[in-house]
Amino acid sequence: MNLGNNLYQARKKKGLSQEDAAEKLGVSRQTISKWETDETLPDIRQAKQLSMLYGLSLDELISFDVEMQEIQDVIDRMSDEVTEKIDWTKAWSKKYPILASYQKEVDISYYAEELCRLLIRMEKEYGYNELDSMLVLKDILARVWKNRGKKNSGK
Structure with a gap:
């Protein structure tokens, strides 16, 4: 995406017309x-000023991705009660089928004990x-997996 499109998408996401944005910034609609x-x-x-008006950092404004912003907005609005009701394995298994089938193949109790430790x-x-510990370990595992991918792709 280019900067112009990023500005357009960020303005639209904020629900502003060009006239509204121009008035708030003290410039013309043509600008x-x-x-x-x-x-x-x-x-x-x-x-x-644009970044402040649109609620984005300058970095976010330059690389604004409306889809990523929409995903982040959904995450931010989701309550703990809703997340508890979601079967995350079922939801993610549509994209990653292994999540629906590994239970028949993997010695879950062994890995569960290791993870509990x-x-x-x-x-x-x-x-x-408990929750913070799980989130930290999940993040560490994601970093290890990402780094392994980088090492293996360099071979």
Whole structure:
């Protein structure tokens, strides 16, 4: 995506017309249009004002991805009660079928015991609660997996 399209998408996501954005920024509607069509670029001060108006950092504004923003918005709005009701294995198994079938092949109790040991150790060593310990271990596992992929792709 280019900057103009990012500006357009961010403005639309915020529910503003070009006129609304122009008025709030103290520029003309034509200026907003020129920015959104990449005819001209906002200066750094104007870019900062745009980022504040649209509720995005400058980095986010430059690389704005409306789909990622929509996903983040859904996550932010989701309550704990709703997340507890979701069968995450079933939901993700549509994309990753292994999640629906591995239970028949893998010695789950063995891995569960190992993971429980790691969770308990994390709680004791760092004072994290159960949920925080699980989230930290999940994040570490994701990083290990990502790094393995980088090493294996370099071979």
